[in-house]
Amino acid sequence: MPDRPDVRASNVRSLIVITAVVIVLVAAFAYTAGWLSPGRLTPSKIVDSLAPPGGPALGFRRNHAIGTCFTGSFESNGAGAALSRAQLFAAGAYPVTGRFNLATADRATPDYMARVRGLSLRIALPDRSEWRTAMIDVPFFPVATPEAFYALQQALASKDDPDAIKNFAGAHPAFGAFAKWAGSAPWTASYADDRYNSLNSFIFTNAHGQEHAVRWSFVPEAQPTDVSANQLKQRGAKFLDDDIARRVQAAPQRWTMLVTVANPGDSTADPSKAWPDDRHTVNAGTLVVKAIEPEPDGACRDLNFDPTVLPAGMRVSDDPFPAARSAAYSVSFNRRTAEAKAYPRNVAQGAQP
Amino acid sequence: MSQAISKETTPATARNNARFSPLQRALHWTMAVCILAMLFIGVGMVSTVRPDYLTLVSIHKPLGIVILALGLVRLAVRIMRGAPPLPADMPQPMKLAAHLSHLAFYALMIALPLLGYGMLSAADYPVIVFGVHLPSLLPHSDALHTLLWNAHRFLALCFFALIVVHLAAALFHALVRRDGVFHAMAPWR
Numbered sequence: 001m002p003d004r005p006d007v008r009a010s011n012v013r014s015l016i017v018i019t020a021v022v023i024v025l026v027a028a029f030a031y032t033a034g035w036l037s038p039g040r041l042t043p044s045k046i047v048d049s050l051a052p053p054g055g056p057a058l059g060f061r062r063n064h065a066i067g068t069c070f071t072g073s074f075e076s077n078g079a080g081a082a083l084s085r086a087q088l089f090a091a092g093a094y095p096v097t098g099r100f101n102l103a104t105a106d107r108a109t110p111d112y113m114a115r116v117r118g119l120s121l122r123i124a125l126p127d128r129s130e131w132r133t134a135m136i137d138v139p140f141f142p143v144a145t146p147e148a149f150y151a152l153q154q155a156l157a158s159k160d161d162p163d164a165i166k167n168f169a170g171a172h173p174a175f176g177a178f179a180k181w182a183g184s185a186p187w188t189a190s191y192a193d194d195r196y197n198s199l200n201s202f203i204f205t206n207a208h209g210q211e212h213a214v215r216w217s218f219v220p221e222a223q224p225t226d227v228s229a230n231q232l233k234q235r236g237a238k239f240l241d242d243d244i245a246r247r248v249q250a251a252p253q254r255w256t257m258l259v260t261v262a263n264p265g266d267s268t269a270d271p272s273k274a275w276p277d278d279r280h281t282v283n284a285g286t287l288v289v290k291a292i293e294p295e296p297d298g299a300c301r302d303l304n305f306d307p308t309v310l311p312a313g314m315r316v317s318d319d320p321f322p323a324a325r326s327a328a329y330s331v332s333f334n335r336r337t338a339e340a341k342a343y344p345r346n347v348a349q350g351a352q353p
Numbered sequence: 354m355s356q357a358i359s360k361e362t363t364p365a366t367a368r369n370n371a372r373f374s375p376l377q378r379a380l381h382w383t384m385a386v387c388i389l390a391m392l393f394i395g396v397g398m399v400s401t402v403r404p405d406y407l408t409l410v411s412i413h414k415p416l417g418i419v420i421l422a423l424g425l426v427r428l429a430v431r432i433m434r435g436a437p438p439l440p441a442d443m444p445q446p447m448k449l450a451a452h453l454s455h456l457a458f459y460a461l462m463i464a465l466p467l468l469g470y471g472m473l474s475a476a477d478y479p480v481i482v483f484g485v486h487l488p489s490l491l492p493h494s495d496a497l498h499t500l501l502w503n504a505h506r507f508l509a510l511c512f513f514a515l516i517v518v519h520l521a522a523a524l525f526h527a528l529v530r531r532d533g534v535f536h537a538m539a540p541w542r
Contacts, residue, residue: 014528022521029513032393034400042400128486130479146402302495303477308407312484316407324402326410333476334502340495 041150043327047335049153052106059343060107062332064118064134067101068241069298070248072289074123074257080284083212083259084204086313087125089284096287097122099300100191100244103136110237112229115182117240119196119218119255120305121287129311132304134325135196135218141271142178146324174272186226189235191244192253193224200307200325201268201317204259213262213317215275218255218287222247245292255287268317296346304333371437372537380427382540387420388462392513414469415482421466428459440532454519461512465505472501 027036034040050056050063057065073093080089088094102109103116120134143149152175155168169175188194196218204212247253261280267273295301308316308326316322336343373381391413398409436455439448467490473480474490475498481487491497527535 011529014524017528018521018524021524022517025517025520029393029396032400033396040400041402043402043406046402128479129481302493306478309479316404318404320404323404323407327399327402327406334499337476337495338499338502340499 041147043324043331046146046150046153046324046328047331049150049157050105052108053157053159054106056105056335057107059336059339059341061101061336062328063105064101064103064120065105065107066109066114067099067118067295067300068244069293069295069300070096070098070100070244070289071291071293071299072096072098072252072287074121074285074287076285077283079282080257080259081206083206083214083261083282083284084313085207086131086204086311087127087129088123088131088311089313092126094123094125096289097124097299097303098287098289099295099298099303099305100240102240111240112187112232112235112237117191117194117196119191119194120300122300122303122305122309125311127311130309131311131314132306132309133198133216134305134307135198135216137194137196138178138199139181139197140174140178140274141199141321142175143172144174144270144272146320148172148174149324174270178272187229187232188224189227189232189239189243190222190225190247191240192222192247193220195219195224196255198307199271200321201262201271201319202310202322203315203317205313205315213266213268214259215262216257216259216284219258221254221256221286241292241294248289248292253289255289257284257287258282259284269319271319271321294346296343301343302337302340304329306330371533372539373437374430374434377427377430377434378538378540380423380430381538384420384423384427384462387416387423388512389516391416391420392509392516395509414473414480417466417469418482418487420462421470424459424462424466428463431459437537440534443532443534451522454515454522457515458519461508461515465508465512468501468505468508472498472505475501 030036034042047062056062061067072095074088074096075093076089076091078089078091080086083089099118099120101118101120102111102114103118104114116136116138118134118136121132123131125131143152152168152172155164158164161167169179198216201213201215204214206212244253259282260275261282262268262275263279266275266279293299306326306329307322310316372378394409394413394416398406398413401409439451443451470480470487471490475492475494477489477493479486480489491501523535523538526532
């Protein structure tokens, strides 16, 4: 058997090749999954960074953890069709599931301390498509990129470094403008008095295939009454939910949807930069909030208001936030739905649609 | 009966019966590319907040439906056409492992897309694939979503592990045992 050692040597070479193939494949998989890149900004890291010092409120959204549900309709006047072929902008009334909320991850935050309020919508359209959006009532975002957002959460959380926020603001000029707004802008005493803005830019495509970069706002029909931070404090820790429930019970509350079209050259990638006030706007219709549902039993509770759920005729722009938000909202949704037992409904399970 | 057939078997058909049919091989290698891409896209997309996230998700969903459709075709072809016999000198535990792994492959390539689709339905996300709004598979339910999401992730990782073992075994057959098992599924000729 003179060839026996050759066969053995060849088999050893083969086994080495097989081992190498396996190692390369597993390493490529591990790299893709981020297991070899501790520095990669993952959606889980962003969600983790939002947790208050005592840990997240189980079963609740990992941010905007306080809120109340509503139902209503979006009455489209047809004018938005010039910008987007989405059925949302064809004249008609479409059912809405929504949520008013406070931009805090800490359930203990009193209403008068929450500087930023939000409005989330899910609008179901007859062609079975839907539009989801989550807006806030600030005129521009505090940071320009998702990476800066994460750095901001880290700075806010670093209790042992008194200069963390100062250093962050130094490195991120947009944050200074936001801090100035937060310190000087008037407060309102009701969700119904607030203007909610997309801040992120999206691309609308109309029936002729023409594209426009847009942002949108929901502007209240109620005449906002400005109040000082001190006046607000006198209303108690929790007044917003009762206030909106009372108002809606008395009469439907309305917001006008204004779509703002970018001029050529306007930055669409940076939500910390507001567009100038003179931009062309289209009044696309009216949001009518008809009934408030407390969150434990509300239809909004188990919905993810993922801002990238868009009907045909609307798509994301080069703004990096909608993708990052979609990724992070998904993690928040997966976590809180897995903890549903920690946030029981008031009615028996299975009683709601 | 089988005796009669084997008497009539020409050397050419004997060689063909020792291999998977060209359709089976085409399905195997097409799906190999799709599934491997799918698993990489899956772990990649959940680990990033960059705009690639949306691109990867927008590939992951339709590719899952493609894999489901190909998997069902492949299962039908496998039931009708069968598989070439394993070499007679293959140890019994290896044969058992081969059979079980095939079962696991069919189960996973059909179940994983359904789990993903069901998980999105249970979360009340719209599922739009190739511009078509697919019907919701399941009612909106936190408990169902959690169950399916956990299963989807766990089984996807199992699938990748199975593929690694399968590839190593295939190469072992091709390079060490040289018993024709790899040739039976080889993409060429």
